[in-house]
Amino acid sequence: MRVVKAFAILKRxxxxxxxxxxxxxxxxxxxxxxxxxxxLKASTMTTSRLSYGRPEAAHKAI
Structure with a gap:
């Protein structure tokens, strides 16, 4: 998650x-x-919607 947070800071x-x-x-x-x-807000939560969001959506993208 650190890499995601770093990229978010950089892109912002x-x-x-x-x-x-x-x-x-x-x-x-x-x-x-x-x-x-x-x-950045999601990366500070213990349960992040980025990592625990809609897993079925990830499978459709493949």
Missing amino acids: STALANKRLGNLDAEKAEAIAAVCDDV
Whole structure:
């Protein structure tokens, strides 16, 4: 879960930096940041919806 948390922090920071630099529009940057915030919140829970969510959905993607 540490790798997922690290990537969420990295992606959030990159999106917001690119927004400030004008390389990414505000709507997309805020959407990316919001998803990353959700990932970070879920990674701090003992029962994460990321790891214990809908396992049947994972099988359909394969």
